[in-house]
Structures are given as C-alpha cells and as structure tokens.
Amino acid sequence: QKTKVVVTRQLNGAAQTLLESHHELEIVQWNSEKPAPRPWLLQNAPGASGLLVMLSDTIDAALLETCTPTLKTIASFSVGTDHITLPLLKTHNIRLGYTPTALTSAVADTAIMLTLMAQRRAGEAVASVKAGEWPAMPWAPQLLTGPQIAGCTVGFVGFGRIGQAVLKRFVGFGVRRAVYLTSRPGEVAKVDYFDVLGGKAGIEAVPARGWEDLGRESDVVVLGCALTESTRHFVGREFLALMKRTAVLVNVARGPVVDTEALVEALREGRIFGAGLDVVEGEPNVPADHPLLKEPRCVLLPHIGSATIETREQMAEESVRNLLAGLSGEAMVNEVEL
Ligand code: GLV
Ligand code: GLV
Numbered sequence: 001q002k003t004k005v006v007v008t009r010q011l012n013g014a015a016q017t018l019l020e021s022h023h024e025l026e027i028v029q030w031n032s033e034k035p036a037p038r039p040w041l042l043q044n045a046p047g048a049s050g051l052l053v054m055l056s057d058t059i060d061a062a063l064l065e066t067c068t069p070t071l072k073t074i075a076s077f078s079v080g081t082d083h084i085t086l087p088l089l090k091t092h093n094i095r096l097g098y099t100p101t102a103l104t105s106a107v108a109d110t111a112i113m114l115t116l117m118a119q120r121r122a123g124e125a126v127a128s129v130k131a132g133e134w135p136a137m138p139w140a141p142q143l144l145t146g147p148q149i150a151g152c153t154v155g156f157v158g159f160g161r162i163g164q165a166v167l168k169r170f171v172g173f174g175v176r177r178a179v180y181l182t183s184r185p186g187e188v189a190k191v192d193y194f195d196v197l198g199g200k201a202g203i204e205a206v207p208a209r210g211w212e213d214l215g216r217e218s219d220v221v222v223l224g225c226a227l228t229e230s231t232r233h234f235v236g237r238e239f240l241a242l243m244k245r246t247a248v249l250v251n252v253a254r255g256p257v258v259d260t261e262a263l264v265e266a267l268r269e270g271r272i273f274g275a276g277l278d279v280v281e282g283e284p285n286v287p288a289d290h291p292l293l294k295e296p297r298c299v300l301l302p303h304i305g306s307a308t309i310e311t312r313e314q315m316a317e318e319s320v321r322n323l324l325a326g327l328s329g330e331a332m333v334n335e336v337e338l
Pocket of ligand 2: 157183
C-alpha cells in the first residue's frame with residue numbers, strides 16, 4: 001500500500017518532479033496557485049502520513065483529529081509556524097519541517113525596501129505621479145521629504161536570522177546603532193559586531209534595556225519576530241506613544257504583531273512618520289476602503305516578503321525534502337524543535 005501525502009498547492013517544476021519521482025507515495029494535491037479550501041483539506045487529510053502545507057492552511061485540532069494516528073510529518077512552506085497548533089504535534093509525535101534559511105535574504109531585502117519606502121514616502125510619491133499631479137507639484141526643496149536612513153538607530157523586535165540579515169544590509173546604508181529584543185538572546189551573542197565593508201563600517205547591536213527604551217530610541221522599528229501570545233499586539237497604543245514622530249514602523253513578521261487600530265490612529269494623528277507593512281491583521285481580507293489604505297504614509301504590500309523566484313523555488317524544494325525526510329525518519333533540511 002502506498003503512503004498517502006496531501007499537498008495543498010501546486011509546486012514549481014523541480015519540486016514537483018522530485019515529489020513525483022517517489023513512486024511509493026500516493027500524492028493527493030490541490031493543483032492550483034490559489035489556497036486549498038478548508039473543506040478540501042478536511043476531506044482529504046484522513047489516512048495521510050504526510051502533509052505539505054502553506055501558511056494559509058490552518059493546522060489545528062479539528063484538522064489533526066481527521067488524520068491522527070496516521071500522520072507522521074508536516075512540511076510547511078514557510079518560516080512562520082503560527083498557523084499550526086504546535087503543542088498538538090508534540091502530543092501526537094508529529095515532526096514539523098519548515099523553510100527558515102531559504103527565505104532570509106529575500107525577506108531582509110523586503111524590510112529594507114519597506115523602510116526606504118516609508119521614510120522616503122514612495123507610496124505617496126508614486127500615487128501622485130500616477131494621478132497626474134506632477135505638473136502641479138514641480139520639484140521643490142520640501143517636496144515629499146522624509147527622514148534619512150544614514151545615522152539612524154534601528155530597533156529590532158525579534159533578532160533571529162531575518163533581523164540579523166536586515167542589520168547587515170543597514171550597515172551599508174550608514175545606520176549608526178542597533179538595539180534588539182529577542183526571545184533567544186543566546187543566539188545573537190556571536191554576531192554583536194558586524195564585520196562588513198572591510199570591517200570599517202561595523203556597528204554594534206546591543207540588547208535593548210526593555211521594549212520602552214527600544215520604542216523611544218529607534219528611528220526605524222523592524223518587526224521580525226515570530227507571532228506568539230507574547231508578541232501579539234506588541235505594537236499597540238502604548239508602544240506607538242513612545243515612538244518618535246520621525247520614526248517608521250516596518251513589519252515583515254505577522255500582521256497581529258501590530259494593533260491595526262492603534263497604528264491607524266498614530267498615522268492619522270502624525271504621531272509616527274510612517275509605516276511599511278508586508279503583513280496585516282486579517283489578511284488577505286483587505287478591502288479598498290481599509291482604514292490603513294487611507295493613510296498616505298502607510299505602504300502595504302500583500303505578503304510578498306519572500307517572493308523572489310529563487311527563494312520560492314528553494315522553499316518548494318526544501319518543503320518536499322522535509323516531507324520525504326519526515327516520512328523516512330531522516331534529518332530534515334530544517335526541523336522545528338517542538
Ligand atoms: C512567510 O511569511 C513565511 O512564514 O514563510
Ligand atoms: C524570534 O524570532 C526572536 O528572535 O526573538
């Protein structure tokens with residue numbers, strides 16, 4: 001009898017070929033670029049030994065109930081694991097693979113892009129040109145000015161692979177100082193000094209004394225943490241009230257790390273300079289009249305942080321490798337410690 005695996009999305013060529021080369025598998029696959037509907041997953045999960053899922057699939061008690069005890073492994077095509085009820089995996093001895101290393105560069109690039117877009121008002125600027133407003137707003141010394149990245153202090157909320165990769169890039173932009181909050185301080189001690197550009201432009205990243213200090217000191221706040229109960233609404237009214245009027249908020253983590261209502265208020269009242277977001281609470285349900293879209297200083301991207309051709313190919317391939325390793329009891333490319 002073949003081993004059943006359920007795959008919730010179409011995969012690119014190489015990853016799909018690798019998957020299909022395993023003739024011992026019965027592959028049940030949602031063959032579309034669009035998310036698999038929840039009922040499809042619930043209907044097909046029973047009897048599966050492995051699941052290859054996206055961050056848009058919710059792997060909760062109801063889903064797991066349909067496929068334990070056959071389920072041995074889950075491979076998530078993501079770095080985030082907040083869509084999966086982790087404690088239940090441990091209970092049922094289910095291994096979990098994910099793709100953190102594949103997407104570090106792409107997401108770090110996105111954080112840089114959002115920082116510059118927010119500081120330099122790129123969203124407003126592009127919109128005004130598209131609206132035909134340029135003739136009425138010729139070059140002027142104060143036209144669309146914003147804060148400069150060189151000399152800034154950057155505060156990192158979450159300073160794992162992505163945060164550290166963002167800082168390496170920022171060094172090249174002349175950032176002066178970096179402070180961070182992390183749930184895993186042991187992992188960053190060895191990279192406190194960034195030796196780039198021949199060692200001449202290294203800067204020190206130091207732990208923030210607390211979230212209040214990080215909020216007060218930072219010109220750019222980069223959210224790169226996992227979404228957990230302790231990071232949910234980390235950026236709310238209290239935090240935003242501490243931020244500088246010239247500061248920008250960048251979110252490449254998960255939407256719920258930011259309290260949207262509080263952010264809209266802060267932007268509307270000019271209490272912070274701007275925001276660059278790749279994620280938002282309630283995504284993808286963001287209608288054209290969403291309050292954030294009314295804020296000209298807010299740039300909102302539709303969760304494309306890791307969307308480079310190379311990264312998505314690597315994520316697909318690593319997801320398939322993790323799935324196969326999980327089924328055969330071998331080492332995964334990256335496995336979540338449950
Ligand atoms: C993206 O948000 C991911 O978790 O891969
Ligand atoms: C979590 O990702 C952290 O580094 O704190």
